[in-house]
Amino acid sequence: MKKWVKTGLTWGVTMFLMIVIVFPWFQGKEITVKSVVVGIILWGIGGILFGFTMRKRFEEKN
Template identity: 35%
Template sequence: MKKWVRSGLVWGVSFYLITIIIIPLMNNEDLSSYKLLVGIPLWIITGLAVGYLFDKKKKKVIK
């Protein structure tokens, strides 16, 4: 597995846990199954984009 993919998945899981689970629980909101299911692909894609952009920026700085 490429390093940026692994990093992106870690970012995606972190974003998912914070925005879909932790913040609503702190605000005493209900967790809906719709939000839980829609959030998975949304945050995976977002996390992969962040991982790719960070990797691209790091390579640019090294050059």
């Protein structure tokens, strides 16, 4: 797997855990299956876009 994909997915998983699981849990809100599924999709796409953007940024500087 390419490094930028790993970086992006790591970022996406971290954001997913914090936004969808940790913050609602600390606030006493319900964590639903719908919010988890939507979170996986959105943060997965967001992570890939983040990784791709970082790859392009660092390519331009080198």
